[in-house]
Amino acid sequence: MNANTATMTDSGIPPGKTGTWWFLASEIPVFGGLIASYIVVRLGSAGWGEASSHLNFTLALINTFLLLTSSMTVVMAHAASQENNYRSVANFLGLTVLLGLGFLGVKAVEYTTEIAHGFTPAAGIFWSFYYGMTGLHGLHVLAGIIVNIVLWIGALKGSLARHGHRVELAGLYWHFVDIVWLFLFPLLYLA
């Protein structure tokens, strides 16, 4: 760190973290807009509950469990990075990636069975929102997995030690993706 930036940083929060928070702040309205649209359109018309009953609640519950567990593993990865234990960071990141892939796998099973039963994205407004919301969320999960894989490789090769804070930043993003799911799950599967 050169003297230049050292004297200049005055918010007390490192740039990486500031940037990540602003990034997340701009992501919230994306899902906020989608969820608000869902609620407004749903309140304006009937028949949504019936369509929703065709979703597989059990699989979604498993998925919720997978994501919540993965939120725990990223926290552990972050804790390990603070102790400079990059073996353990690699393990927890690897576990997070596996849990994320598990989530996407279950989601793929759900999509296939639903489509097999004729509930395609074109099957009505509920299904439009269902595929739109879970699809956009799924892409975010995928992006998180890719980020975690990159960090995981870094942890294995030992190059991550110089950028230890990145584990925390990736974790912030991962938590965000989790929280979004915690909104989508009841809205789509329970209501």
Add this chain to the structure above:
Amino acid sequence: MLNWFPENVSTFGGEVDGIFWLIFYITTVWFFITEGLIVYFAFRYRRKPGEKAAYVLGNTTAELAWILVPLAIVVVLDLWIDIRGAAVWANIKGERPAADITVRAMGKQFNWEFTYPGPDGKFGTEDDLKIDNDLHVPVGKVVHVVLTSKDVIHSFFLPHARLKQDVVPGREIPAWFQISKPGEYEIPCAELCGFGHSGMNGKLYALSTEDYEKWVKEKWPPEK
């Protein structure tokens, strides 16, 4: 400028124009005050050798008062425009007066399709009368128009009546008007609706009560 608008031929058109002129006079005064000050200051305070600008920060109450007092006037005028406007809006788009006749108007690429209920007074029956682009109404009567669309969004525009209402597929949107002067007036579509948007134009025939009755006798299917 007073005669610039298309001639107003509806009962509520004058109220719309009234709000327009109210805003026009208020904004014109502000226009001359603000632009006049800019031009005046630009000349009065142009750079002269040996003269330094005043060091005024505009952070004392006395200085800020020069801004805050006009600002308070702006607030009052804003509210005046809003309150006057609210009444006019409610009259045109709020509760509608009881209908003398009701017509359905459907926008479709690129025509208006008007439907009269026919002699039985009910829509959706066999004696409904459908006419493309021509709307006949009696002068001095309250006309309800139920607006629907077959395809994309159109906009039902009666420039001479100061009425405009978008027409949205999947919805039935009510509108009303009462024409005060017989004549032929155009009904353009005001919302981009495809390559034939330009030229999507209907015609309003505002007829005297007798002429309207005559038209009904001629055109409407006979009563069963």
Add this chain to the structure above:
Amino acid sequence: MSEELGYWRSRVFSTDHKVIAKQYLSLGLFWALMGGATAYLIRWQIAHPDTEAPGWGFIAPDFYNMLVTMHGTIMVFFVAMPILLAAFGNFLIPLMIGAKDMAFPRLNMLSFWVFFLASVVLMASFFVPGGAAAAGWTGYPPLSAKMEYTGVGWGMNLWLLALALEFASFLLGGVNFLTTAMNMRAPGLTWFRLPVIVWMQLTAAVIFMLSVGPLIAGAVMLLMDRLIGTTFFLPEGGGEPLLWQHLFWFFGHPEVYVILLPGLGIVVDVISVFSRKPVFAYRPIIYSTIVAGFMSFIVWAHHQFISGIDPRLAMPFSITTIIISVPFAFVIFSIIATLWRASITFSAAMLFALGSLGVFIFGGLTGIFNGSAPVDIYIHDTYFVVAHFHYTLFSVVFFGSFAGLYFWFPKMFGRMMNEALGKIHFWLTFIFFNAVFIPMHLVGLRGMMRRIANPMQYEFLKPLEPLNMFITLSAILLLVSQVVFVINFFMSLARGKAAERNPWQANTLEWTTDSPPPHGNFAAVPSVYRGPYEYSSPESAEDWLPQDRPLTASRTAVR
């Protein structure tokens, strides 16, 4: 340093904020040419319907719809945004806060190249079968949602993709702007010692980042409707066409301020420098714009008074809309008060700044008509609206950018622009701009609708023909006048007088380093002792007092 990097790394894939700023500027100016060309064809068709436009040929109705769609899209998203936000923001923020570069230089480069990709996609959309998007720049479904309604296929998909890429680019840019300003200000540079333009850029970035999300979601939904058969906006599948309008305008109105604020910031800074006077009510101006920024989130339905929403919603939105004029009136009054007892030099930059102010006031006042729900019944979707938003947008996008370019050109390129040509450019632009858009209000009040290819198809519009011809002629002259700027720009670039560090005797930090600044900007980190507008201060013998000059050593500190 830049020599070591070689041509590609220093000029093309550069991470230097100044190079990136110039890249945005070049691309934005290129798109301005395209925007001007579309304007020419639109105006030709309106004045001389169904005749051959010189230099082009016939303009079919479906092509006309593409023209109006692309004109709006280009001017808002590919001219205003890259020039006002990206170019000026990138160039000025690090220099004005005394930083070496942006907080994330590589992310900055990525932002530009994502925007470049968006440009390529938008350009490509002209050349795919079916042509470019033709559903208006607002892209209202169902027209935009199904190919059968417009005949446009991939053109519309690419339009959505280009917008999505552009939004991603500016989101990353916003993250960079905000982090840079929060973390990298020079010692002594407190929040309330930042130049107004920096504040405006930051406020604009926040407004953009908080408002664009729902439209990103909307773009995804519309793309799904087009590609995989969902029915978000199609009533036959239970969807809701008006939902798109809400998502679009929830972003659309704040977006106006995203463009407006940086332009206004330029105007404030330039006026202060050439008035040799502090900005009147500096802090309240900043508070006002932040208030206006947040208010901009609760006015969106004023675009939808007659769209079929519940009529009871109109008055609340009418009230918020008209009330939002209050914070802006405050800013405008303050700028005017800055001129009071000033010592004004009419440089080209100052003329454009004053012109911008004058034109913007006109646009702000006509906005009151649109904001009034009952008046909007008549003027909605007419040329009155078109004239109104050109007054508000042209004033900041063009007058504002020109003020900024004439002012910061020496710092950007190390050479002075020709002032005489600049003044000619101003007067031609100012005269012909008004000659285009004042009559356009009249055309609108006569009832002429937007986006109609041929007004002669309507009896009640036929008398407007001479007026429309006059507008078109003025528009062509307005476009031709810009040649003066192009000549000046390239001539000055090649052989303008070498610029000193501080040709305008301005106070802010960018003027304390070389013109153009070296890689890394400052030889040493500047220290800041005061606000940016200490002109004609009693503490100084001259009429200016740079932010980095310690007063006790003011005679010796000249570096």
